[in-house]
Amino acid sequence: MKAKFVVVGGFLGAGKTTALARLGRRIHDRGLKVGLITNDQAANLVDTGTLRVRGFRVEEVAGACFCCKFDDLAESAERLRLEERPDWLLGEPVGSCTDLVATVVRPLAKFYGDRYEVAPYSVLVDPERARQIVLEKGFGGFSSKVAYIFLKQLEEADLICLNKVDLLPPPKREEIRAALRREFPRARVVLTSGLTGEGFDEWVSLLEAGGPAGARIAEVDYDTYAEGEAELGWLNATLRVGSPRPFDPDRLVRDLVASVAESLRARGAEAAHLKIALETGGGAAVANFVGAASTPSLSQPLGRPASGGRLVVNARVHLDPQVLRGLVDKAIETTLASQGLTAEVEEATQFRPGRPVPIHRFSPTA
Ligand SMILES: Nc1nc2c(ncn2[C@@H]2O[C@H](COP(=O)(O)OP(=O)(O)O)[C@@H](O)[C@H]2O)c(=O)[nH]1
Numbered sequence: 001m002k003a004k005f006v007v008v009g010g011f012l013g014a015g016k017t018t019a020l021a022r023l024g025r026r027i028h029d030r031g032l033k034v035g036l037i038t039n040d041q042a043a044n045l046v047d048t049g050t051l052r053v054r055g056f057r058v059e060e061v062a063g064a065c066f067c068c069k070f071d072d073l074a075e076s077a078e079r080l081r082l083e084e085r086p087d088w089l090l091g092e093p094v095g096s097c098t099d100l101v102a103t104v105v106r107p108l109a110k111f112y113g114d115r116y117e118v119a120p121y122s123v124l125v126d127p128e129r130a131r132q133i134v135l136e137k138g139f140g141g142f143s144s145k146v147a148y149i150f151l152k153q154l155e156e157a158d159l160i161c162l163n164k165v166d167l168l169p170p171p172k173r174e175e176i177r178a179a180l181r182r183e184f185p186r187a188r189v190v191l192t193s194g195l196t197g198e199g200f201d202e203w204v205s206l207l208e209a210g211g212p213a214g215a216r217i218a219e220v221d222y223d224t225y226a227e228g229e230a231e232l233g234w235l236n237a238t239l240r241v242g243s244p245r246p247f248d249p250d251r252l253v254r255d256l257v258a259s260v261a262e263s264l265r266a267r268g269a270e271a272a273h274l275k276i277a278l279e280t281g282g283g284a285a286v287a288n289f290v291g292a293a294s295t296p297s298l299s300q301p302l303g304r305p306a307s308g309g310r311l312v313v314n315a316r317v318h319l320d321p322q323v324l325r326g327l328v329d330k331a332i333e334t335t336l337a338s339q340g341l342t343a344e345v346e347e348a349t350q351f352r353p354g355r356p357v358p359i360h361r362f363s364p365t366a
């Protein structure tokens with residue numbers, strides 16, 4: 001039996017990890033096995049921890065995107081295949097990546113078609129960003145080059161999941177769905193919510209039905225793509241948090257995200273995605289912020305006191321990475337001090353993503 005290989009793309013903060021966790025759970029509940037592969041430009045991912053605490057086997061491809069580390073992706077998948085014998089493999093590429101049909105979906109089908117049945121390529125989209133960039137033709141608080149990446153992601157999708165529909169009253173859903181259909185007529189548009197599970201029956205049945213995977217390769221200008229990606233400052237950090245007495249980890253991550261979000265707002269810097277997790281032996285508390293049109297939220301409460309843990313910070317912001325680092329350091333320092341906590345930095349790295357150099361790049365006629 002071939003494993004079904006599902007790649008789920010979409011911009012930073014669109015809800016990919018949340019949706020994959022739900023999708024994974026549904027498949028698991030049917031008695032099938034699931035393996036997940038996460039991906040980032042640097043190590044230490046909130047996403048990997050978020051999925052592992054839900055009991056999934058997760059492999060991480062770190063240091064560059066799937067397209068530039070295609071062999072690592074293939075090796076991770078092979079490891080999962082041999083060790084776990086999964087029925088479904090779910091992969092989440094970096095949210096600032098595009099041209100994934102040419103560089104990942106088609107190469108997977110061509111070189112590993114004997115092992116995997118590659119599912120139609122799904123791209124999730126946040127309704128607020130879709131409204132700003134697709135409907136109103138703005139840049140969503142970013143530049144035209146970042147908006148270019150966002151639009152290219154949608155252009156190459158087989159399935160567009162207009163996600164987080166729980167946030168939208170019916171007339172707004174229809175307005176954005178119509179704009180997506182108009183702009184991307186080749187894609188099938190599905191309305192989903194990773195939070196409530198709405199639309200998942202339809203999405204899963206489309207993934208199961210199979211059909212063309214990566215039917216459309218978009219024309220991508222790599223100069224614009226690279227410049228757009230490089231406008232985003234990337235920060236991944238891990239810190240060891242200590243405390244003389246038990247503390248509330250939910251409050252800590254929520255306050256930290258709120259504090260960074262407030263500094264970004266004061267500077268007029270748009271966040272693509274800011275995620276902060278406190279991982280303890282018994283689970284994790286996770287808080288997120290996905291841009292000025294949203295509010296910081298506790299996406300995964302731990303719900304009980306902790307006496308310490310590992311704080312993982314992943315930030316992707318339209319800002320110089322050094323400035324981002326300074327601002328995050330300051331938020332951590334003041335928030336921890338106000339809650340009587342101490343922290344020691346284990347690892348921290350900040351950078352602008354380099355130019356994507358895919359291992360394979362199929363042409364539109366391939
Ligand atoms: N309201 C709502 N929020 C969601 C949904 N899916 C994800 N989110 C939130 O959006 C933020 C980003 O989600 P995440 O899954 O990490 O996005 P990713 O960057 O695409 O992997 C988090 O705060 C999530 O809790 C959804 O369906 N509805």
Ligand SMILES: [Mg+2]
Pocket residue numbers: 016017018047092
């Ligand atoms: Mg994610």
